[in-house]
Amino acid sequence: MSEVIEKAKLAKHATRILGNLTTEQKNEALLLMADALMTEQASIIQANRLDLQSGRDKGTSSSLLDRLALDEKRIEAMAEGLRQIADLPDPVGDQLEEITRPNGLKIKKIRVPIGVVGIIYEARPNVTVDAAGLCLKTGNAVVLRGGSAALHSNERIIEVLHAALRRSSIPAEALQIIMDPDRSSVDEMLKLNGLLDVLIPRGGASLIQTVVKNATVPVIETGAGVCHTFIDETAIPEMAIQIAINAKVQRPSVCNSMETLLVHEAFAAKYLPALAELFISASVELRGDEYSRALVPAMKQAAAEDWDTEYGDYILNVKVVQGLDEALEHIRRHGTMHSECIVTENAAHARRFMQDVDAAAVYHNASTRFTDGFEFGFGAEIGISTQKLHARGPMGLPALTSMKYRVYGSGQIRE
Template sequence: METLIELGKKAKQAERYLAQASTTAKNEALLLMAEGLLDDKTAILEANHKDLEQAEVNNTSESLMDRLTLTTERVEAMAQGLKDIAKLPDPIGLVESMWTNEAGLKIGKQSVPLGVIGIIYEARPNVTSDAAGLCFKSGNAVILRGGKDAFHSNLAVVSSLQKALSACDLPETAIQLVEDTSRHSANEMMTLNRYLDVLVPRGGAGLIKAVVENATVPVIETGTGNCHVYIDQSAQLEMAKDIIVNAKTDRPSVCNAAETLLIHKDVAEEFLPEIEDALNKWDVVLHADDKAQKHLNDSLPASEKDWEKEYLDYELAVKVVDSLDEAITHINKYSTGHSEAIVTNDYFSGQRFHKEVNSAAVYVNASTRFTDGFAFGFGAEIGISTQKLHARGPMGLPELTSSKYIVFGEGQIR
């Protein structure tokens, strides 16, 4: 088992090679990676089966089992994701602008790779191929550190990707997996400043909090999604019902699923019994405040912790509010800055919601489930950034670049 320092040294060597790789070479490699995943599908699914067996022994929740599970269709989707990345414009080498200063120097701002990206993530083996493909296309070497729950799956996927790189005469070390899944390796990765240029955590609130608070490597904070849907008094209630059912039940284990329903007092009596009946089909547990409980048949009393919680399961916090102001105040207080939605038939309410809600994605009359690189048309994503510096929202290829100034002179001195 290689040490993190050994992986870091190899990644730095691969970084220099990738910086020179042509767009054609990178795209050909991505297509070969995609074909490799399909060719190795049986081995990948067998590896995933080992992880699933252990997850059952560990009494893993249904929602986390869903995130861990690979199927034929999901492996095919991973391969398609790599093909889609190959079709995207190469973000490297673009000159944003060019100008001449008073001294006659021609100055340009050019996009360049970040360098070596470290990614710490949990039980989502599809992240392995998505992240590797995006980092590779943007000229970055990547060191992946997945959770122990998906170890066999991740190892099988990375092995497949590395075979494709080797077949294209590209360094296999452009994509590497940390095989030590202990907490020690995660802690060491957080301080690998000499070899990592940036660290991206993807996972639950605990993981992200640990990385943000302890890393000395620059961090792009992603993922935790305490997402809200607010039903305004002017909302079309049938539309509102469809949106909240989709936002909560389509895939409750992902970060863009709704976790809190806010509803205006004027429509609570009519709407809450309807939404309770609709969510009962999925056995959604409702945690409601006193005002909401009056209109519900079966709910648990909500506590302060419920307004802060990312359930990632078939659970939903419910609160009745007196006004749009109260809804916005509640969201900005408890939100993790991911995705929020308002359902309204009032143009000005929608505009206020857009302007005053302080999150990476803000919707009017649409489900929060659309906060996703594919849905936004970016191809695969490295994660959803909930911070404001460098990148915010779904992180595609452009967010995996930095810039440098290129300067042309004719002997000028100052």
């Protein structure tokens, strides 16, 4: 029996216990997990150093190394995420609807766990903790398959979390991680119908599309983030500059960072050269259209494929547009329905942008970097869904539940 099948079976068996646990029992386990992370910070960081060194030896980019890196602050954030999940209401058992039919049948629609959630993800070891916390709180077992770049980090984190779970009511078997780094383990998970109830891919466009196109297990698609910020003619310059810089520079390796800056021609004529200097001083490589390059000769020429590229790095596309219509058309053609922003003082333009842009999160006068479960108050997130069925946007606890109809009768039969 392969590692994938063996661990998926253990997770499936654990759902029988998980489904009967109280909210208090689940919360206690989450708090024990959080405390364990804090206690074992040094050993987790030591394991992470092995992954970082391996990455450097292989020539891994600085942006990917940033996703991989753990320090005390990031581990504290992971622990705090678990505590916040414990503080959040438990959606399992919530009654969403009640119907009484003319024949006396009473129908109640309630939230229930999905079952076994499979998560395939790349370099970020914090996903290991986020996924564990969210899935266990909602009564789901979880089978994780992280990237080979984070193998040592994930192995140590799971050891720490398992030790905490053994002191709780949640069986440690409910949390599984596939350690086989071979691509075949991913392929096996994609076809594991009957053991996995849903798959959630987290990573770059290539990983996500591989899962979406090849899985027979149902998939919740978390899309790539080609995110835009449009600075309108009426934008307050200081605000627009701060938002644009934050959206790109604060952490360029994540999916909610800006990849393309769209600038109204009137704003660009006054402020784009100074804004470009700020980006350049922050080590951002700028790639622009002809109009942008005329204002900022230091920009490289943007290629056609650049507008559809999620860099996850210190690279930014810049395009000067004539107005809102051109900005909306560009986003329609090149956006990935993730996060889009307009900076404007024109209320009508803001309303139209918020209405017309088809994305999971649409912003007015705020950085796209806020598309995040922690920032939305979910404690953590299982991913950011860019699809439209079941869940969309940052997926917190409710997104990890399904529904069940409980029907109460007194002997009714259908004629």
